[in-house]
Amino acid sequence: MIGNMALKDHWREQRMFVSRVILGGVLALVLMGIVLARLINLQVTNYEHFSALSQGNHVRIEPLPPTRGLIYDRNGEIIAQNLPAYQLELTREGVKDLDDTLNRLVSVGLVKEADLERLTGLILSRRKFEPVTLNYRMNDQEVARFAVRRQEFTGVDIRARLIRQYPFGEITSHVVGYVSSINEADLRRSDPSAYAGTNQIGKLGIERAHESDLLGKVGYQQNLVNAQGRALQHTPQQPPVAGDDLISTLDINLQQIAHEAMGDRRGAVVAIDPRNGDVLVFASTPAFDPNHFAEGFSRSQYNSLQNDPGIPLFNRALRGQYPPGSTVKPIIALASLQYLKENPRKKHFCPGYFTLPDSTHRYRDWKKEGHGQVDMIEAIAESCDVFFYEIAVELGIDNLHDFLITFGLGSISGIDIPGEKPGLIPSRAWKKTAFNKRQDQSWYPGETVIAGIGQGYMLATPLQLAEATAIIAAKGKRYRPRLVAGTRDPLTGEVSELPLEELPPVIVDDPYYWTIIAKAMEDVLHSPRGTARGSAEGASYRYAGKSGTAQVFSVAQDEEYEVEDVPEHLRHHALFVAYAPAENPEIAIAVVVEHGGGGSTSAAPVARKVLDAYMQNYKP
Amino acid sequence: MNEIGDLNTSTSDRTLGFAARVMRGLHVDGPLLVGLLLVCGLGMVVLYSAGGQDSALIVRQVTRLAVAMGAMLLVAQVPTNYLRMWAPWLFLAGTALLVAVLVGGQIGKGAQRWLNLGFFRFQPSELMKLGVPMMAAWFLHRRRLPPSLMELLVLAVIVFVPTVLIARQPDLGTSLLIASSGIFVVLLAGLRFRMMFTMAAMALGALPLLWHFMRDYQRQRVLTLLNPESDPLGSGYHIIQSKIAIGSGGVFGKGWLNGSQAKLEFLPESSTDFIFAVLGEEFGLMGQLVLIMLYLFITARGLYIASQGQDTFSRLLAGSISLTFFVYFFVNMGMVSGLLPVVGVPLPLVSYGGTSMVTLMAGFGILMSIQTHRKLLPQ
Numbered sequence: 001m002i003g004n005m006a007l008k009d010h011w012r013e014q015r016m017f018v019s020r021v022i023l024g025g026v027l028a029l030v031l032m033g034i035v036l037a038r039l040i041n042l043q044v045t046n047y048e049h050f051s052a053l054s055q056g057n058h059v060r061i062e063p064l065p066p067t068r069g070l071i072y073d074r075n076g077e078i079i080a081q082n083l084p085a086y087q088l089e090l091t092r093e094g095v096k097d098l099d100d101t102l103n104r105l106v107s108v109g110l111v112k113e114a115d116l117e118r119l120t121g122l123i124l125s126r127r128k129f130e131p132v133t134l135n136y137r138m139n140d141q142e143v144a145r146f147a148v149r150r151q152e153f154t155g156v157d158i159r160a161r162l163i164r165q166y167p168f169g170e171i172t173s174h175v176v177g178y179v180s181s182i183n184e185a186d187l188r189r190s191d192p193s194a195y196a197g198t199n200q201i202g203k204l205g206i207e208r209a210h211e212s213d214l215l216g217k218v219g220y221q222q223n224l225v226n227a228q229g230r231a232l233q234h235t236p237q238q239p240p241v242a243g244d245d246l247i248s249t250l251d252i253n254l255q256q257i258a259h260e261a262m263g264d265r266r267g268a269v270v271a272i273d274p275r276n277g278d279v280l281v282f283a284s285t286p287a288f289d290p291n292h293f294a295e296g297f298s299r300s301q302y303n304s305l306q307n308d309p310g311i312p313l314f315n316r317a318l319r320g321q322y323p324p325g326s327t328v329k330p331i332i333a334l335a336s337l338q339y340l341k342e343n344p345r346k347k348h349f350c351p352g353y354f355t356l357p358d359s360t361h362r363y364r365d366w367k368k369e370g371h372g373q374v375d376m377i378e379a380i381a382e383s384c385d386v387f388f389y390e391i392a393v394e395l396g397i398d399n400l401h402d403f404l405i406t407f408g409l410g411s412i413s414g415i416d417i418p419g420e421k422p423g424l425i426p427s428r429a430w431k432k433t434a435f436n437k438r439q440d441q442s443w444y445p446g447e448t449v450i451a452g453i454g455q456g457y458m459l460a461t462p463l464q465l466a467e468a469t470a471i472i473a474a475k476g477k478r479y480r481p482r483l484v485a486g487t488r489d490p491l492t493g494e495v496s497e498l499p500l501e502e503l504p505p506v507i508v509d510d511p512y513y514w515t516i517i518a519k520a521m522e523d524v525l526h527s528p529r530g531t532a533r534g535s536a537e538g539a540s541y542r543y544a545g546k547s548g549t550a551q552v553f554s555v556a557q558d559e560e561y562e563v564e565d566v567p568e569h570l571r572h573h574a575l576f577v578a579y580a581p582a583e584n585p586e587i588a589i590a591v592v593v594e595h596g597g598g599g600s601t602s603a604a605p606v607a608r609k610v611l612d613a614y615m616q617n618y619k620p
Numbered sequence: 621m622n623e624i625g626d627l628n629t630s631t632s633d634r635t636l637g638f639a640a641r642v643m644r645g646l647h648v649d650g651p652l653l654v655g656l657l658l659v660c661g662l663g664m665v666v667l668y669s670a671g672g673q674d675s676a677l678i679v680r681q682v683t684r685l686a687v688a689m690g691a692m693l694l695v696a697q698v699p700t701n702y703l704r705m706w707a708p709w710l711f712l713a714g715t716a717l718l719v720a721v722l723v724g725g726q727i728g729k730g731a732q733r734w735l736n737l738g739f740f741r742f743q744p745s746e747l748m749k750l751g752v753p754m755m756a757a758w759f760l761h762r763r764r765l766p767p768s769l770m771e772l773l774v775l776a777v778i779v780f781v782p783t784v785l786i787a788r789q790p791d792l793g794t795s796l797l798i799a800s801s802g803i804f805v806v807l808l809a810g811l812r813f814r815m816m817f818t819m820a821a822m823a824l825g826a827l828p829l830l831w832h833f834m835r836d837y838q839r840q841r842v843l844t845l846l847n848p849e850s851d852p853l854g855s856g857y858h859i860i861q862s863k864i865a866i867g868s869g870g871v872f873g874k875g876w877l878n879g880s881q882a883k884l885e886f887l888p889e890s891s892t893d894f895i896f897a898v899l900g901e902e903f904g905l906m907g908q909l910v911l912i913m914l915y916l917f918i919t920a921r922g923l924y925i926a927s928q929g930q931d932t933f934s935r936l937l938a939g940s941i942s943l944t945f946f947v948y949f950f951v952n953m954g955m956v957s958g959l960l961p962v963v964g965v966p967l968p969l970v971s972y973g974g975t976s977m978v979t980l981m982a983g984f985g986i987l988m989s990i991q992t993h994r995k996l997l998p999q
Contacts, residue, residue: 013765016810017935018927024808024939025923028946032912035950038957042867043905050867054881054901 062223063196066216067162069243069490071176071206073252074278079172080207082162086143088135092123094155101153108149110135110142114299133199136163136296164200164294168252170287171259174315175250175279175417175483177205178290194218200294206246206483209417213487216243244487247495249278257613258283261606266310266594267573268317268462271610274470274579274588276500277479279415281589281610282463284316319421321459322592325548325599326383327577328404328454330472330517333376335403336391337513344376344516350386356393356445363389363449366549380520381530383547385453392452397443400451401427406506407468408478409460415481423464426457455551465590469577472521473544473585475514476506521546522582532576535604541615544585545578545607547599571595576603580611587614647696647992649925652984655918656969660685662911663895663970669877670891670898671972677891681972688981695985699993703986704758704933710747711755711778717744718785745786745794746979750986752782752798753944756805757936765932766810775806790835793951793964800947804940808926842961858894859958861887866900866957873904891972893964896956911970912953919946922984925991934990941983948980 042050071080088110095101102119105111111119111134123132135142138158146158164179166172179200186201195201196218202208219240258269262285271281288305305313314320336342352370353362365371365385371378379387392400405411410425424430428443435441450456460468463481471478479502486497508514521544523529525536532547550573574596579588589607596602643650664678671677721744755778760767767775779802786795807816831839865881868874879901881887890898899907922942929935945968952967954960966973968980 009764013810013932014935016765017808017939020808020810021923021927021939024804024943025920028916028919028943028950031946031950032916035953035957035959036909036912038959039866039900039905039908042863042957043870043900046867047870050864051870053864054868 062221063198064219064221064240065196065198066218066240067242067490068164068179068216069214069245069487071214071246071248073248073250073255074280074485075251075253077252079166079168079248079250079252080176081165081167083165084160085136085163086138086158087133087161087163088138088142088146088156089131089133089159090123090156091131092155096154098123101156104152105134105156108145110138110146118299131157131159133161133296136294164291166290166294168256169289169291170312171256171283172250172252173205173287173290174284174317175205175255175282176248176290177207177209177417178203178293179207180293181296196220203293204419205417206248210246210484210487213246214243217241242490245490246484247486247488249273249280249483249485250282251280251614254281254610254613255283258606258610259285259287261609262593265596265602266316267592267596267603268320269589269591269606269610270317270462270466271587271589271614272466272470272481274474274477274585275479277470277481278485279481279483280587280614282317282483284314284318284320284462286310286312288312315419316592316594317462318415318417318419319461320592320594321421321423321461322573322575322594323456323458323550324409324454324460324465325550325573325575326385326453327465327546327548327575327590327599328409328458328460328468329380329383329388329548330521330546331404331407331468332388332392332395332400332452333380333520334472334508334513334517335395335400336376337510337516338403338508339395339399340391342376342391347373347375348379348384348387348390349373350379350384352386354386354389354449356449359446361446363446377516377520377523378529380517380546381523381527383524383531388452389449390452392448393445397448397451398427400448401425401430406504407471408503409464409468413463413467413481415463416483420463421461423461424457424459426451431457454548462590462592465575465577465592466588469579469590470588471506472514472517473579473588475511475518476508478503478505518544518582521578525578532600532604535576535600535608539608539612541580541611541618542582543578543580543611544582545576545604547604548575548577549573549597549599550575571597574599574601574603576600576607578604578607578611580615581618581620584620586618587611644992646693647988648693649921649988649991652918652921652925652987652991655914655921656981656984659911659914659918659969662914663967665876666895666899666902666970667891667972669879669902670895673877677972684977685969688977691978692981692985692988695982696988696992698989700931700934700990703754703937703989704761707751707754707758707933711751714744714747714751715782715785717747718782720744722785722788743975745782745789745791745798746975748782748786748798749794749801749944749976749979750941750983752779753801753805753937753940756802757933757940760805760809760936761931761933766812767806772806772811772815775802779803779806787833791964792834796951796963797944797947797965801940801944804943805936808936808939808943809932858888858962862894862897862956863958865894865897869901869904869907871905873900873902873907876902878902893952893962893966893971894956895971896953896967899970912949915946915949915968919943922987925987928994929990930994938987938990941987945980945983 068082070078070082073079088105090101092098098120102111102116106113106116119132119134134156138146143158146153166176166178180203181199182195182201194215194217198215198218202211202214207214217240219238222237254271258271258281262269262283265285267285269281269283270279272279286308292301337344350365350371350373352365352368354365355362363385366383370386371382371384374382374384374387376387378384401410404425410423412420412422426447431443432441447456451458467481479500482498482501484498486495488495522542524532524545524547525539526542527533530536532545536543572595574593576591576599577589579585589610591603591606593603593606640650643653664681667681668675668678756775759775759778760771763771779799783795783799783802786798834842861881865879865887868881869879874880879898881890881897881901887894887897896908899911903910919942922938922945926935926938926942929938948965948968951960951963951965952971955962955965966976969977
């Protein structure tokens, strides 16, 4: 501090400052000297080298796109491949008048008029010398038509390239996804230089989720080109590395059968191997042909897909959220065993309706005259609603919620494709946050009653229903569902398997509880009073299941619901979950048919067809 | 002979005297102004070629230059005492605006630099290019030099708080310039050599830390510099093409408007950050030497003005502004010729774009003010 009090010595400071300034100046000169040395090194010493690169001949670095990995089903059937195709490419540099060239291409029918604007924008957004694909897949006539006029179109050329092709078309569209032209949003989430020379990127499903495996590594070559941009000499610098092949868990045969069984009805079929979480079937109908996306199609074609009332672009298996209806009854029965230590043999009386104490509102059973005396197993087999109204009220909504979520309901399963919806398992806490108005935030007892039969706020996706059924089939064991089991190096053929992911199991106090539920679900199909016994007729094996019917609209207190009287879009959704064989289950399945009416009549037969196909090859 | 000679001298003295009086009345430093105008003139010539002979582009650049020159003249009228009094307020306002930008700024090209004041958008980091050295010089003005350790700590806060705020936007180039402008004040204040070496060693030690805080794209630039050929399609592309442009220019260049690298769109950002490569391609080593000489002349004139400064504040500020100007063109030339990573520093007064030109010229305005507001001291 004394130093600061002392008087400033201005002359000394000035002298010191000048010496510092001189030092700074000298340092600056030295640094400039380095820059100058560098410039001399570039312009004098290496002049010949750089001049050769620049004057007359220019180096142009051309990316060599890698071959995208193939996708196989679990039996080695190819479900996504690359086929050679003739593509029409335009390089802006070589074209004198872009608009004129494009218009003439339209007049010979090689470019669609509707695409003109899009293509012009695309061409102008690329560097002058980067070729832009105008037509992803030319047929033989188009190739011939262009070949005879070739000299009229400088800067436009035909090139043989590989394009993505999906041999099973719409059967795999929702699960395998598709590749399509890269757009700006894609570039934001990926490294643009990794896509140099590639026009396409995985947009959906496995193609998107496993993009990094499938893509491979771009190579490049240095081309010497003259001032007109014509390549004089290629010097390969680094060959591209092909992407890994994927081995999917899907069984394309079952997938196909599921699609056929759904016909033109809307809905979804998901089948999972309860022993490891492998997804065998993942179907959503109606679907669309993914090859259109890979080949590039016009805006009007896309719009017609988007405006289709069947919403074919909507992945119902992954994103369709439906009230699970009676399909959750086995889990609720299990909850009552676990929490209430309910005696499964205890008979409940079902008069055909249920009322809460101090209320006159009748919660009706689907069977108007009632089921009479039923125990737990009969209640599941006959799908008695009153039984489940009672135990739901006894359990309370929070116990119900806590138990249902251990089966993966109400949250995403984490399957290896993006876009999954979480469904919803309501609880008191959820309702507090979900609504704005205060009177909507409190939980009403009646809402617990209908939760007992999977109605009300409760929602589940077909994937979640299949997963929950797989957990029941595996007696609590739980695996994360997956669509890709491994990758294969296309050069060495070496397969690296992806590890199974075991999730925390559902644990009940007594393993016997599982046996009760399994027996009840078997009775659904094989007991004379089972709701879905019709669909199991003639089966050479025994399986277990549960039907469900999700209300789309509610029927007034004393009205009848007749399927035939109701317009299709108001009919109930039909649901069915099952696993087979009943002993040692290997496949768990969930089927949703939108507006299909009854679960046992329209969804159960779809499941039966898939299970039959699976059991054909079953060896105990 | 003698008489004629004397006569000649006296007339030229008179005319010069008249010009000098006008200059002095406008508070303009003649040599500095000439140097700046020559650089700008050369810049326009190169920009015309780099921008694809677009005269509208030149008109816009000239307009900007006129505004910037206006700012320079305006600042030159302000006596040094006022500049010193305003320094802390400028600094505080600038820091507050930087925080405001981080909290609610507009994002352009992925970085958060702009503050929208309704009628115009503006980059607070530009304000700090002058705010930081002014504040540091203000702080040291009445103190005994060289500064004590405590004072150095205060200075470190003054310099590094804005630097970090700007680096987080992220704008590495500007934060680098601001940090060096502050550090120059401290160095010129007479920091002991022992201390300098300790700090240099500490800075080297902090490099890994800096690496940790860098964004992916910034790291990529450093890695690319070390080996541009590793990523010829991505970030190495700039450096490879700019080296070809400079190298192929040779000693005398390919001639004005004849550079093929820029014309054929090989060289990216040819009218902004990489314009030095266009100069190298078309005018060769000679053209670049002329520009370097002009730049060095401006720097030298600035340092001369600094050494003539009459108080600590003026000396430190003038010295810092001059050396920061040097860093400006040194870093740009270094990055374009592949010596330094691509940090996004434009070539001062030559690159197309206006945001930094006003600040730059205002800085020269300060130099002029320092030079022309000297009190006549008794010899």
